[in-house]
Amino acid sequence: MTIMRHVFGVAAVATLGAGAAQAQTYEMTLAHVLSDQSPYQVILEEFKSLVEERSGGDIAVEVQCCGQAGNEGRAIQSMRTGILTGGMVGGSTLETVVPAYRVLSLPYLFEDKSQAYEILQSEMGREMLDLLDEYGMHGLGFGSIYERSVATKAPARVESIDDMEGLKIRVLPTPGFVEAYKAMGTQPTPMSYGELFMAIQNNVVDALEISPDAIVADGFYEAVNTYTLTKAHQSTTVFVLSKSFWDGLPDDMKELVHTAALEAIDVGIAAHDKLADDGLVTAAEAGVEILEPDLAPFMESAKQSWDVILTDQPEATEFKERFEAFMAN
Structure with a gap:
């Protein structure tokens, strides 16, 4: 009996060791309310491509467009409760949850789009993103300005x-x-x-x-x-994650996700600005x-x-x- 218990114990340790050696995998569902031709889609698809490649498949991303996760208010609530991993939302929609974001609804606050980008990509913008952690969300970055x-x-x-x-x-x-x-x-x-x-x-x-x-x-x-x-x-628009998902990531994955988000946002901003210019002509x-x-x-x-x-x-x-x-x- 002693020998059998010893053999069983070795097998159990080996199994645990094999499981521990396997990399943790993460699944992300990212949603938005616009069409699959929108800059929101561009950002999230670019993010998906970057993180899946750089994580070696340890992060899998599903992008849901067109309000599949509900309107923005519902999506934000789902992020706060951890039901939804994240997505793109309007900065003004966040004002219903985060009082400081009401400033973004002031008409004619910024002189033009370039000034809005400059301010929101400054330290003040980072401070606004950091506020989201108090409300069950984590802000990765400000996206396109509409x-x-x-x-x-x-x-x-x-x-x-x-x-x-x-x-x-x-x-x-x-x-x-x-x-x-x-x-x-x-x-x-x-x-x-x-x-x-x-x-x-x-x-x-x-x-x-x-x-x-x-x-x-x-x-x-x-x-x-x-x-x-x-x-x-x-x-303004914001790339937001559920704080519970963010907190569950190890530091190296957080760095990977954050870097990919900022790169994807840059791609999305360029796409949006072209779409906006072309939109008037079309x-x-x-x-x-x-x-x-x-x-x-x-x-x-x-x-x-x-x-x-x-x-x-x-x-x-x-x-x-x-x-x-x-x-x-």
């Missing part, structure tokens, strides 16, 4: 701030965007992205605020007649009239929402002040 303007379906048409009065417009379902468009005189209608095409097609709304690349990628040029370059928001060729109004009255009206958006939001207010100081230098 310059959002107003697309309308006839007979609606926006040539000046006066044309915004009473306009029923779909906005991102966040408090900041709702207040911004209220200040411009519209009737803001919060709605998830997946509902948007049918809403404009069936006259549920008269207009939508959207970036030029999305007009083309998701076929909105078939449903709208004009696109007015109001440029109220330089809308939309115009498809018959969408591109209008360029005087932006001063839009800015004056929209910025009246800042105090409301930042009410009882000390962290967001502090970031706003720091952004302004940076831009003033």
Whole structure:
């Protein structure tokens, strides 16, 4: 019996040793709400390619597009609870969970897209990403900036701030965007992205605020007649992971994932900027009239929402002040 116990013990140790020698594998499901032709998809597919190759197959990535994991609010909740590994989400959507992110819903906060990139890729941007760890998420990096303007379906048409009065417009379902468009005189209608095409097609709304690349990628040029370059928001995007997944990675895998994410974001930003430029041309060729109004009255009206958006939001207010100081230098 002693000999048999000894033999069994050796076999058990050998089995455990063999198991310990095998590399730990990780499965990631990354989701977003845009189409499979979008910059979100470009970023996540590039990330998938990089991490699967560099990990030697120890990390496997599945990319889900088109709202398969639900709208952004639901996806964020799934990340926080560990049901979903991660994905691309709008910075403004995060304001419903992370109060400091409300600063990103301020209309005309940044002068242009390049300034937004400069600030969000600075130390201040890193600080904003680090805040996500307090809310069950981990921020890998800020992605593409979506310059959002107003697309309308006839007979609606926006040539000046006066044309915004009473306009029923779909906005991102966040408090900041709702207040911004209220200040411009519209009737803001919060709605998830997946509902948007049918809403404009069936006259549920008269207009939508959207970036030029999305007009083309998701076929909105078939449903709208004009696109007015109001440029109220330089809308940020964030590559986010579930904190529980991130915390479960060893340090070498964390470094691999983080590096791959930043490289993928660079690829996605380049793709997005080209899509945005091409989007205006393609939309115009498809018959969408591109209008360029005087932006001063839009800015004056929209910025009246800042105090409301930042009410009882000390962290967001502090970031706003720091952004302004940076831009003033």
